[in-house]
Amino acid sequence: MAETDETPSPATTPSPSPAYIHPRREPFEHGLLPIPKLIFTDGTQTLGPIKDKLLSLSSESTYRVNPESIAESLQISPDQAQLLLETIACVLHSVSDPLVTAKPSEIGSVGVNVFDLVVFLYIQSYKRLLPKGHKDSAAVADVWPSTSAFDGFLSALSPLQLARSNSRRNMPSQSDEEAHQLSYLQKHLGNILSLLLESVEGDGEESLVLSAEKFEHLDFIFYFGEKGSEKIPLSQNAPFFANSDPNMPAVPVPAAQLHDWLLQNIASTLEHITERASAKENGPMSAPDQDVPMADISASTVKNSSSPRGxxxxxxxxxxxxxxxxxxxxxxxxxxxxxxxxxxxxxxxxxxxxxxxxxxxxxxxxxxxxxxxxxxxxxxxxxxxxxxxxxxxxxxxxxxxxxxxxxxxxxxxxxxxxxxxxxxxxxxxxxxxxxxxxxxxxxx
Structure with missing residues (x-):
C-alpha cells in the first residue's frame, strides 16, 4: 500500500484569526476623575514640563513618585493626590506592579511610576460617547440631574423615561464605545508617545526612540486579542521587541516606526468594527423584544451575554x-x-x-x-x-x-x-x- 501524506494541504489548514488591537476599557470606564487640574486640553504643552518635574522628584532607579511629589507637581491637594493614586491602582494593567499589590495604607509610600502616571493624566481629557439629545430635553433637565463631561450615554433620560421609550435601540453599542475610544487614541497617539520618548545621538527623527521598557507603559491603554482568545499585552505582540533575549536589553526603536505600526493596527481594528457593524445591519432583522410573563422567567431565560474579551x-x-x-x-x-x-x-x-x-x-x-x-x-x-x-x-x-x-x-x-x-x-x-x-x- 502506498504511503499517504498526512500533512494537510494549505487549502484545508485553518488560518489563525487575526489579532486586533483594542483599547483597555478599565481606564476609560473606572479611571476618569472630576478634578479640573488633571484635565489637560493642550496636548503635551503643559503635561510635558509636568512630566519633567515629576521625574526630577522621583527615585532614580524606579521612577516612582509619592503623593507629596504629585500634589506639588500638579498643584492639587494631598487628598486629591491620594485619590489619584488609589484610582490608578484600580485600573493599572500590571498585576505585579507594587501599587496594585499594596495594602490601602501602603499606597502612598509605594507611589506610582511616572510614565504610567502621565499616560493616565493624558487620557483624562477623554469625553465619553453620548447619544442624541432627548426631544424633550427641557422637561428632562427640570426633573433629572444635569449632564456633565463625566456622564455616560444614558444621561439624556432618567431610567424610567428610558424604560418607557424606544431610545434604547439608538444607544451606542459596545462596539461604538470601543471605536470611540480607539479614535481618541488614534488622534492623540503622537502626543502620548512623545511623553515616553528618549533622545539618542542622531539626526532628526532617528534621534527619538522608544525602549522596550517605556513601550510597556502603553499596555495601560492597549492590548491585543479577539473574541475567544486571551488578552495579549501590547508589548508581547509588537514585532520590534517580541522574543527578545531577556538577558540582553532590546535595542530601542525609532518612535516614528512604532507610531506608524500602531496607527496601522488601530486603522485595521476600526475597519474590522465597521465591517462587523455593516454585516449586522445587512443581516436578518432580529425580532423585537417580547413581553414575558413573570411566571415564565427564570435565571436561564434572561438577557445575558459575555465574551472572554469584554x-x-x-x-x-x-x-x-x-x-x-x-x-x-x-x-x-x-x-x-x-x-x-x-x-x-x-x-x-x-x-x-x-x-x-x-x-x-x-x-x-x-x-x-x-x-x-x-x-x-x-x-x-x-x-x-x-x-x-x-x-x-x-x-x-x-x-x-x-x-x-x-x-x-x-x-x-x-x-x-x-x-x-x-x-x-x-x-x-x-x-x-x-x-x-x-x-x-x-x-x-
Missing part, C-alpha cells in the same frame, strides 16, 4: 428575581444595564462591576476586587463588597457598602443614603439567607 452584560431585567453564580459568568467584569423593578444577585468574584440606568431594583454584588461604578440610577438599593466605589448622577438610592476606600461621588447626586459596615454586614447576612432559600427552592 464584560458580561446583564440587561433589560424587569419584574423578576435573577441570580448569577460563578459558573454562569465568563471573565471578571460585569455590566448591569437598564434593569427595573427586580432583585439581582451577582454572586461571583469580580474585578470590575458597573450598574447603569437601573430603577426600583435591589442589586447584590459579591466580592469586587477593584472597582464598582453605579451611574444614572433611580431608587436602587446596592449591596456590595468592593475595594472602591464611584457613584455618579444617581437619585434616591441606598448603598450598603463594605469598601476599603471612601466612596467617590461624581456629578449631580440627590438624596443618597450610604451605609458602611457593620450595618452593611448585617444586611448582607440576611440577604445571603434569602439567596440560599431561593436556590434551595429552585433546586427542588
Amino acid at each position: 464584560p458580561n452584560f446583564i440587561e433589560g431585567i424587569s419584574k423578576t428575581s435573577y441570580v448569577r453564580k460563578p459558573n454562569d459568568l465568563k471573565g471578571s467584569s460585569v455590566k448591569v444595564v437598564n434593569c427595573h423593578e427586580s432583585v439581582l444577585y451577582i454572586l461571583a468574584p469580580l474585578t470590575y462591576a458597573t450598574v447603569y440606568g437601573c430603577s426600583d431594583a435591589t442589586i447584590v454584588l459579591g466580592a469586587v476586587g477593584k472597582a464598582v461604578r453605579v451611574e444614572h440610577c433611580e431608587r436602587v438599593h446596592v449591596i456590595a463588597a468592593a475595594k472602591r466605589i464611584c457613584i455618579a448622577n444617581c437619585r434616591e438610592c441606598v448603598f450598603f457598602l463594605g469598601v476599603n476606600q471612601a466612596p467617590l461621588l461624581v456629578g449631580d447626586n440627590h438624596k443618597l443614603q450610604i451605609l458602611e459596615c457593620p450595618t452593611c454586614l448585617m444586611v448582607f447576612i440576611r440577604l445571603l439567607h434569602t439567596i440560599l432559600f431561593i436556590l434551595n427552592w429552585r433546586s427542588t
